[in-house]
Amino acid sequence: xxxxxxxxxxxxxxxxxxxxxxxxxxxxxxxxxxxxxxxxxxxxxxxxxxxxxxxxxxxxxxxxxxxxxxxxxxxxxxxxxxxxxxxxxxxxxxxxxxxxxxxxxxxxxxxxxxxxxxxxxxxxxxxxxxxxxxxxxxxxxxxxxxxxxxxxxxxxxxxxxxxxxxxxxxxxxxxxxxxxxxxxxxxxxxxxxxxxxxxxxxxxxxxxxxxxxxxxxxxxxxxxxxxxxxxxxxxxxxxxxxxxxxxxxxxxxxxxxxxxxxxxxxxxxxxxxxxxxxxxxxxxxxxxxxxxxxxx
Numbered sequence: 001x002x003x004x005x006x007x008x009x010x011x012x013x014x015x016x017x018x019x020x021x022x023x024x025x026x027x028x029x030x031x032x033x034x035x036x037x038x039x040x041x042x043x044x045x046x047x048x049x050x051x052x053x054x055x056x057x058x059x060x061x062x063x064x065x066x067x068x069x070x071x072x073x074x075x076x077x078x079x080x081x082x083x084x085x086x087x088x089x090x091x092x093x094x095x096x097x098x099x100x101x102x103x104x105x106x107x108x109x110x111x112x113x114x115x116x117x118x119x120x121x122x123x124x125x126x127x128x129x130x131x132x133x134x135x136x137x138x139x140x141x142x143x144x145x146x147x148x149x150x151x152x153x154x155x156x157x158x159x160x161x162x163x164x165x166x167x168x169x170x171x172x173x174x175x176x177x178x179x180x181x182x183x184x185x186x187x188x189x190x191x192x193x194x195x196x197x198x199x200x201x202x203x204x205x206x207x208x209x210x211x212x213x214x215x216x217x218x219x220x221x222x223x224x225x226x227x228x229x230x231x232x233x234x235x236x237x238x239x240x241x242x243x244x245x246x247x248x249x250x251x252x253x254x255x256x257x258x259x260x261x262x263x264x265x266x267x268x269x270x271x272x273x274x275x276x277x278x279x280x281x282x283x284x285x286x287x288x289x290x291x292x293x294x295x296x
Contacts, residue, residue: 103199117155117232137162141169234262
């Protein structure tokens with residue numbers, strides 16, 4: 001029953017993720033929210049009663065049918081009540097109340113590094129930066145570190161590809177659209193490889209198409225799913241810079257490769273410098289695993 005009621009709550013107009021989680025904690029479960037009357041819910045939340053009247057009009061039967069359809073498609077639906085729900089996401093105040101997953105999640109995904117950057121790398125160093133990003137992701141993945149990114153063109157794709165080329169490598173892609181609407185379309189083959197050796201994740205309804213707001217929303221999830229965020233290249237402003245800022249708020253480790261407006265800004269604000277020509281990736285992997293296990 002948990003998934004059914006959490007999905008209904010996720011689709012309630014005017015009820016934020018944080019508000020839904022708080023009500024569930026106060027009443028004991030998502031199902032209890034559904035069974036409570038609108039007056040009580042308004043009193044507990046401070047929200048207008050009309051929002052909860054509308055909530056109770058959502059069809060649980062239709063949602064149950066959709067959940068069955070998703071199950072047949074191989075899309076799992078995780079909620080905060082599930083043990084499989086990624087533990088690192090719980091650090092977010094506005095963590096998803098529903099997470100759609102295609103592929104598999106493993107315990108070792110708790111030791112993850114996010115690698116993010118521009119869709120279009122600096123033409124003057126594009127090939128070299130692509131090769132180094134691929135090698136960075138591949139080497140970290142061979143140390144047992146899961147690589148997290150956003151399935152976009154450029155740096156994201158290089159990072160996912162490097163992890164997939166590693167021995168027993170794993171990678172997770174967080175989408176800014178629903179799992180039935182892979183974006184960009186040119187990365188469908190890459191998405192299929194990720195499903196076989198990791199997971200695609202989205203907090204959005206499976207049929208949701210991509211848009212700027214959704215792509216920005218997923219930045220906080222990429223940051224939260226990793227203990228360390230590495231920014232290869234970034235504009236100012238940019239989604240990669242946004243991911244790094246979320247990471248800093250979550251007290252994650254942030255490293256930046258010098259040479260782009262966004263990464264230079266991060267370095268000026270205290271991010272660690274990661275210089276490709278001097279980086280010892282094996283030593284970086286050891287430091288990441290050491291820090292993560294101490295924190296655990």
